[in-house]
Amino acid sequence: MIKLSNLYKNFDDLEVLRGVNLDIKPSEKVVIIGPSGSGKSTMLRCMNLLEKPTHGEIIFKGQIINQEHVDINKVRENMGMVFQQFNLFSNLNVLENLTLAPIMRNHLNQEEADSKAIELLNRIGLVDKIDNFPNQLSGGQQQRIAIARALMMDPDLLLFDEPTSALDPEMVGEVLDLMTELAEAGMTMAVVTHEMGFAREVANRIIFIDEGIIVEDSYDPKNFFDNPQQERTKQFLSKIL
C-alpha cells in the first residue's frame, strides 16, 4: 500500500528521520510508538507529503509520489489523515466539514455528498450534530467527525497522529472504538498512539521508532510487549507500561 524507502528528513541542521524503511501492506494496522521527538509525526507527515522528505522515496500504490509531476492533491485524496488537534474547519458546520472535500474534488455532487455524510454521521451516532459548528462539540465528538471527514473520500490508507492525546480521558474510548471498528472493516491504518491497549488488541504490527530510525518492527503485538527484542525498546516500554 505504502512503502518508505531509505527515507531521510532534516529540518535545517536537525536530522529527524535517518533512513526509514517501512512497507505497509493492504489491510495492515500498524501502530507506531516511540519517545517524544523521535520522529513519529514527521514520518507520518512525510507519507502524505505534508513534509517533504530530504532524501529517499515514498511509494504509494506503486507510484513514487515524492517526485516532480506527481499531482499530490490527487494522491492525498486516497490517503486520509486524523490529527491530534482534530483540525475541523471552524468556519463550517459538521455537514459542510464532511462534504467540502468530496464536492471540491469532484468525487460527489452535493446530494450524494449530503446523503453519504448523513449515513456516516448515523453510523458514528452524531447525526443530531449535523448543523453544529466544531466549537459546539466535545473533543471526542470532534475527533469522530474528523475521522468521518476523512472517510468521506473513501481513502485506501488512514494516518492517525496521536488521535486521542488531546482528549479528556472519558472521551478516549469512543474514538478508539470507532478506530477499532474501522480496523475490523479492513481499513489500512498507520497509527501513532500511546494507547497500548489499542496496540495490543487491534494492531497486527508494532513499530518502535527512536531517534529517527525504526528500532524494532514486530508482527506479534502481544509478544512485542511481553518480550521486546531490542534493549532500547525494553527501556522505553519499562518507562511507559
Added chain:
Amino acid sequence: MIINSQGIVNFITDNFIVDDYWKYLANGFLVTIQVTIFAFIIGFGLGIFLAMIRVAHKDLAPSWKTPSGILINILNKIANAYITIIRGTPTTVQLLIMFNVVLINLHNLKLVAILTFGLNSAAYMAEIFRSGIQAVNPGEKEAARSLGLSYLQSMSRIVMPQAFRNCLPSFGNEVITLFKETSISGFIGLVDLTRGAGILISKTFKAAPPYFASALIYLIVVLILEQIFHALERRVSHD
C-alpha cells in the same frame, strides 16, 4: 451672546443658506465620498492580492528554479518593497508626488486622488489581511490539504473566510482612516469637503462655522461606518 431660535435661524442663513453657500460643503462631501469609495475598491483588491503573494511565498517557500517559483519570489520582493515604501512615507508626500510627477499628464484631480489613496490604502490593507490570514489555525489548512484540496481551494474555502472574520475590526479602522485621510486632497486643488469649507470661509470670512460643519459631517460618517462594521462583525460571528 443671546441664543434664541431667531438667532440660530439667522446664523444658519448667513453662513450656509445665502448664495447657496451650503453647496460648497455638499459638493465637497460628494467628492470626498467618491474618492473614498473608489480608493477603497482599489485598496481592497490590491491589498488582498499583495497579502496573498506574501502568504503564498511563506507557505510554499518556492525555489528559484521553477518558473512559478521565480514568479512568486519576484512578486514577493516587489510586494515587500511596495508595502515598506508606502507605509514609510507620508500620504501627503505621496499625493504630491503622484500629482506633480507620476501622474503629471493626468488632469483629472479626482482620479489622481483616487489612485493615490487606493494605492496607499492597499499597503495597509495588505498587512491587515496578512495578519488575519496568519491568525488562522494552520492545522485547518493542513487538514484541507490532507483531504486533497489544492492550495488555492484551501485558501478560498477555509483560510480566507476565517481571515476576513479575524481582520474585520482592523479593516473597519482602515476604512475610517482612509475616509478621513482624503481630507488632504486640497493639497492638489481637489475640492473635497475640507477644501469646500476653506472656500466657503473665503466668502464669509468666518472660519468657525464651515470648519465645525465639516468636522460634524466627518464625525457622522465615521459613526455610521462604525455601526456598519459592528453589524458585520455580529453577523459573521456564530459563537
